[in-house]
Amino acid sequence: MLAKINSYGLAGLSGYKIDVEVDINLGLPGYDVVGLPDAAVKESKERVHSAIKNSLLTFPKHKITVNLAPANTKKEGPSFDLAIAVSILVASEQVKQKAASEYVMLGELGLDGKIKSVRGILPLLISAREKGYTKFIIPAENRPEASYITGVTVYAMENLSDVVSLLNGTKTFEAVKNRTWHIDNTYAAEDFSRVKGQHAVKRAMEIAVSGGHNILLSGPPGAGKTMLARCVPGILPDLTFEEALEITKIHSIAGVLDPDKGVVTSRPFRAPHHTATNVSLIGGGRDSKPGEVSLAHNGVLFLDEMPEYSRSCVEALRQPLEDGVVTVARASATYEYPANFILVASMNPCPCGNYGSKDLTCTCSMSQINKYLKKISGPILDRIDIKVDVDRVAFLDLTQESNEESSSEVKKRVDKAREIQRKRFEGTHVYCNAKMTSKQVKEFCKLDQTSEQLLKVAFERFNMSARGYTRILKVARTIADLDGEQNILPKHIAEAINYRTTEKN
Amino acid sequence: MYNKNELAILYLDKLELSYKKFGELLSSLESASEIFEKKGQDKLSLFAKPSAVEFLTRHSYEQIEEYVTKDLEKFNIFAVTICSSAYPEILKNISDPPYVLYTIGDISLLSRQKIGVVGTRKITTYGRDVANKFTRELSQAGLVTVSGLSYGVDTCCAKSTLEAGGKTIAVLAGGLDNIYPADNLALSQKIAKTGLLVSEYRPFVRPKQYSFLARNRIISGLSDGVLVVEAGRHSGATSTANFAIEQGRELFVVPGNINSPQSEGTNDLINEMPDCFTISTSQILTRLGVQTQTDQKTKTVQLDFFSQQIVDYLKNGEAHFDSICAALAVNASELSSALTMLEIMGVVNKNAGNYYSLAM
Numbered sequence: 001m002l003a004k005i006n007s008y009g010l011a012g013l014s015g016y017k018i019d020v021e022v023d024i025n026l027g028l029p030g031y032d033v034v035g036l037p038d039a040a041v042k043e044s045k046e047r048v049h050s051a052i053k054n055s056l057l058t059f060p061k062h063k064i065t066v067n068l069a070p071a072n073t074k075k076e077g078p079s080f081d082l083a084i085a086v087s088i089l090v091a092s093e094q095v096k097q098k099a100a101s102e103y104v105m106l107g108e109l110g111l112d113g114k115i116k117s118v119r120g121i122l123p124l125l126i127s128a129r130e131k132g133y134t135k136f137i138i139p140a141e142n143r144p145e146a147s148y149i150t151g152v153t154v155y156a157m158e159n160l161s162d163v164v165s166l167l168n169g170t171k172t173f174e175a176v177k178n179r180t181w182h183i184d185n186t187y188a189a190e191d192f193s194r195v196k197g198q199h200a201v202k203r204a205m206e207i208a209v210s211g212g213h214n215i216l217l218s219g220p221p222g223a224g225k226t227m228l229a230r231c232v233p234g235i236l237p238d239l240t241f242e243e244a245l246e247i248t249k250i251h252s253i254a255g256v257l258d259p260d261k262g263v264v265t266s267r268p269f270r271a272p273h274h275t276a277t278n279v280s281l282i283g284g285g286r287d288s289k290p291g292e293v294s295l296a297h298n299g300v301l302f303l304d305e306m307p308e309y310s311r312s313c314v315e316a317l318r319q320p321l322e323d324g325v326v327t328v329a330r331a332s333a334t335y336e337y338p339a340n341f342i343l344v345a346s347m348n349p350c351p352c353g354n355y356g357s358k359d360l361t362c363t364c365s366m367s368q369i370n371k372y373l374k375k376i377s378g379p380i381l382d383r384i385d386i387k388v389d390v391d392r393v394a395f396l397d398l399t400q401e402s403n404e405e406s407s408s409e410v411k412k413r414v415d416k417a418r419e420i421q422r423k424r425f426e427g428t429h430v431y432c433n434a435k436m437t438s439k440q441v442k443e444f445c446k447l448d449q450t451s452e453q454l455l456k457v458a459f460e461r462f463n464m465s466a467r468g469y470t471r472i473l474k475v476a477r478t479i480a481d482l483d484g485e486q487n488i489l490p491k492h493i494a495e496a497i498n499y500r501t502t503e504k505n
Numbered sequence: 506m507y508n509k510n511e512l513a514i515l516y517l518d519k520l521e522l523s524y525k526k527f528g529e530l531l532s533s534l535e536s537a538s539e540i541f542e543k544k545g546q547d548k549l550s551l552f553a554k555p556s557a558v559e560f561l562t563r564h565s566y567e568q569i570e571e572y573v574t575k576d577l578e579k580f581n582i583f584a585v586t587i588c589s590s591a592y593p594e595i596l597k598n599i600s601d602p603p604y605v606l607y608t609i610g611d612i613s614l615l616s617r618q619k620i621g622v623v624g625t626r627k628i629t630t631y632g633r634d635v636a637n638k639f640t641r642e643l644s645q646a647g648l649v650t651v652s653g654l655s656y657g658v659d660t661c662c663a664k665s666t667l668e669a670g671g672k673t674i675a676v677l678a679g680g681l682d683n684i685y686p687a688d689n690l691a692l693s694q695k696i697a698k699t700g701l702l703v704s705e706y707r708p709f710v711r712p713k714q715y716s717f718l719a720r721n722r723i724i725s726g727l728s729d730g731v732l733v734v735e736a737g738r739h740s741g742a743t744s745t746a747n748f749a750i751e752q753g754r755e756l757f758v759v760p761g762n763i764n765s766p767q768s769e770g771t772n773d774l775i776n777e778m779p780d781c782f783t784i785s786t787s788q789i790l791t792r793l794g795v796q797t798q799t800d801q802k803t804k805t806v807q808l809d810f811f812s813q814q815i816v817d818y819l820k821n822g823e824a825h826f827d828s829i830c831a832a833l834a835v836n837a838s839e840l841s842s843a844l845t846m847l848e849i850m851g852v853v854n855k856n857a858g859n860y861y862s863l864a865m
Contacts, residue, residue: 391859498855
């Protein structure tokens with residue numbers, strides 16, 4: 001007999017429908033999977049066989065043909081196990097076809113019939129829902145992930161025999177309940193109140209986060225660059241549900257989602273080690289998985305000791321920094337992943353780290369220093385709006401009791417500035433000052449005559465490039481927003497100039 | 506364009522003779538142009554390879570002229586030989602003057618009064634301040650500055666001279682077709698426009714380790730006086746200072762922090778020769794006999810109360826952003842913007858690590 005069950009496969013961030021068809025013919029007992037299955041799909045034979053047997057059901061002793069349609073796309077992973085097993089049960093008349101065809105089924109089977117979790121449930125459910133499917137059977141472990149999707153009936157099942165009972169109506173099960181979403185702000189590793197001094201750096205970070213600007217911290221080892229960077233999550237603006245879903249989709253596909261939470265509740269802070277490869281950073285691999293830049297989507301990508309990253313890695317950041325998306329092209333498929341993040345980078349001023357320091361002697365030669373600084377190319381520096389020096393805090397300052405502002409206070413100002421920007425860019429795809437197009441810069445960064453004059457003088461004095469001009473305007477816009485000012489004033493321009501990323505030596 | 510003598514020297518310079526052989530050959534010839542005749546060519550054959558002589562006999566004067574000047578024209582280089590009228594007299598009286606100076610730019614600068622400015626490549630904030638202040642004031646007083654286009658003090662000297670509208674000469678340690686260090690390529694092009702690039706090496710000669718030392722003798726040799734800003738012990742700058750003493754040039758040394766490795770050389774020099782102790786431009790100008798204009802314009806800037814407070818605080822010396830913040834009880838954004846304003850006005854310098862100091 002012939003049977004057909006709906007399942008879904010992943011292609012990048014969205015899913016596509018797969019029909020799992022099973023035909024049982026007379027003939028020598030056998031099992032064939034067609035429709036471009038990969039090794040994991042082919043191996044389903046053994047899992048499905050044992051799972052059916054161990055669920056006290058009958059595995060038909062006939063010739064079984066499994067077809068995964070459409071037959072021209074490659075099928076990957078074990079997530080079709082459940083659909084294949086149910087399909088076989090339908091074809092051998094142990095389950096009713098009518099009941100089974102209402103559902104989209106996803107899940108990997110264990111030999112004992114247990115249904116194991118699969119990655120990418122959230123994007124799969126979302127894209128299936130868009131196509132009008134409303135009933136799903138998914139692994140029990142993926143229950144939290146599914147609980148945030150409204151308008152669908154999802155059964156999160158423990159094992160195969162439960163699925164059969166559900167489909168045959170011999171037992172009733174409760175569908176996954178919808179959960180309300182809440183933001184989690186308790187995750188910041190460090191708090192500004194624990195960083196002594198460094199007012200200039202803190203202010204720069206506040207501006208960077210408020211306007212979504214990329215920031216580069218430069219200073220000797222032990223100055224506190226990493227600690228300061230780890231404070232950033234604490235001042236990031238609150239996540240909205242839509243943003244959370246976007247992040248969750250990516251994390252779900254990459255398989256890094258916390259299985260208990262089921263959804264990302266805080267902005268990601270990704271800090272890949274400097275030995276990271278291009279693929280791990282940008283995405284790719286055999287199955288074109290998202291990389292760190294996409295995992296940092298709507299959050300922060302922290303590159304500690306940026307010149308230590310391989311040059312090609314850093315250069316590969318150009319597209320995501322510019323467009324907010326990264327296109328991963330591989331032989332099998334080309335996927336586009338969102339990658340909208342704030343880049344927080346840190347670096348030493350020279351290989352030994354002490355160049356320009358007050359109390360330590362640098363042992364590098366000038367050409368070594370220049371070579372080191374050149375590891376970060378101009379185009380990348382051009383995409384970093386804010387650069388700030390971090391110097392060691394003297395011991396005396398460290399021991400002094402001082403009242404430092406906490407991250408939550410800074411966050412309030414950041415939220416306010418973001419709110420202004422949200423209103424400003426309403427109806428466009430831009431959401432923060434750093435992403436303004438040149439047309440928007442013209443529209444929103446109008447300068448009065450004094451500011452214009454100031455900028456002109458500064459330009460000549462500091463040998464700034466034409467690209468630096470827009471950067472300063474954008475940063476000045478953010479500073480004005482933090483001030484709650486409608487117009488950019490000379491003092492905003494002046495402060496923005498202070499964070500310029502030009503001149504060496 | 507070049508007369509016979511000049512052309513002869515340029516030809517000989519292409520033969521890669523050692524400095525000593527070149528000198529012996531020149532003194533054995535009645536005049537350099539003798540090599541275009543049989544008698545001179547016999548003498549030449551004692552010093553150079555037979556092929557060098559053969560080339561002269563086989564080719565016409567015009568062909569030789571083209572052979573010699575082809576590369577120079579390609580890079581817009583003008584060669585000043587030791588027998589040219591443009592060759593600076595002051596350079597002739599050193600023990601080993603270069604036979605040819607390859608130049609790009611304004612050669613009239615060679616006859617002006619010049620001051621060499623040398624120092625460490627790894628400049629400190631203090632060194633930068635000193636180098637900028639001295640070169641600015643010296644070039645405003647009408648002196649031409651001479652430096653080596655290297656990193657640090659050399660770069661500061663060239664840049665601040667150009668900024669002050671003065672003239673500067675950069676002496677290179679390799680052919681002028683290939684600027685070393687390459688980072689200063691843009692700077693060298695600026696210098697070529699208003700100042701002068703000089704090298705004793707013809708195009709396509711790469712700088713060698715020893716050529717930097719040899720270059721230093723030209724820096725001091727071209728100059729009436731040499732100013733050492735910041736120098737480590739056994740550095741190129743101290744070697745230039747020694748050349749200056751040998752050549753009888755005035756030596757001016759600016760003292761530095763006794764703890765700083767970049768000041769060991771300068772402090773040693775002052776220790777050995779207390780006369781060279783220099784703390785102001787006027788000392789240099791008096792010793793070199795330069796007429797100083799008394800109507801020196803002192804720039805006055807009107808500052809608001811807050812900026813004045815900052816300036817007053819910085820009078821105690823360099824200070825970190827945080828300490829200014831704490832001392833004046835202001836928030837980071839106000840201070841940051843005020844400091845940048847002051848920086849743009851040229852009142853305050855921003856140094857590495859968020860330190861600020863008053864501009865000199």
